[in-house]
Amino acid sequence: MSRQSPGAPHIAFLSRSASLAYFRPLMAEAMPHAEISVWPEPRCLEAEIAVCWNPPPDVYARMPRLRLIHSIAAGVDNLLEGRRDPGVPVCRVVDPGLARGMIEYVRWSVLYFHRHFDRMAAQQRERAWQRLPLAAASACRVGVMGLGELGGVVARALRDDGYDVGGWSRSARQIDGIRTWHGEGGLAPFLARTDVLVCLLPLTDATRGILGARTLAGLPEGAALVHCGRGEHLVSADLIAALSGGRLRGAVLDVFPTEPLPADDPLWTCPGVVVTPHMASMAASAEVVRQVAGNIQRLRDGLPLRNTVDLARGY
Ligand code: NDP
Ligand code: OXD
16 A cells, blocks of 8 residues: 555655765655655655656656656756656756856856966976966957856856857857857857857757867867866867867866766876866755755646756757
């Protein structure tokens, strides 16, 4: 017999790479009548709601009551795999706090190159005291790939800091004070005017491997990369070749195809690379739970869900 009270939702937190048990008390507080299971508890398969980060492969096919898949994050690439029933919607987190964190991370990374902190760190190792000319922010051309919830606010924040900001997206976007390009045809002119490339794209079939030799070769000599999208966007051998050949100046990398980044990965020690452990930004757990609970209630009330993913586009 089900332990659910009649009509109460059953919510399963599913991840094969991290324990999501820390959500249990928060979710219980937000929805006191809900049944809550956490992977690998077998009862997860009875749930109607799957709240996911890297869910186990093919798990949805074993959840006959599934009615909603909800990400705990902004990106949904890792939870679309194995989703076969077109009637089950997928929602994600969109949060001003997450956007604020991303602005901070990208602002630091852009300043790191614009104000030569990379070169100062190298000089310090040589005990070299050498001042470099102060370049105005307006002389630093930043290019943001992806102008959505995160890329859009990051581009605006950098514009307000005085940078010369360009942006690239799938469809045409207009943002005051920012020159924008879109689609395949817009990529080359966008790259050609970009000194610091910021990747805030979602991972889809169209964007996998986009940070490879061709894109990197489209940047001006001495350009730098700030990568906060997904590890699979980057062809790391191509980046390492561009850095070691001196064509590119450096890279700040937050995301990797395998996380944690394996100890023997050459990126750890590649000159010019800063590695951070997928910490550019994240939504507070309480906010994630608030959004999940809100969407569960909306589902039960027959109202349109918030922050749904367009499954045809894949983001
Ligand atoms: P959105 O879905 O709001 O925006 C995505 C943007 O990318 C849109 O502007 C979209 O274009 C553009 N885009 C998608 N496909 C293409 C394509 N083929 N060519 C050109 N542009 C494309 O996503 P968010 O801004 O919320 O998040 C972006 C990503 O950031 C997430 O998917 C995740 O991977 C990553 N992320 C990383 C974090 C970290 O800590 N490192 C934290 C949070 C998110 P259009 O405007 O035309 O739709
Ligand atoms: C996200 C992330 O997508 O943390 O929110 O990468």
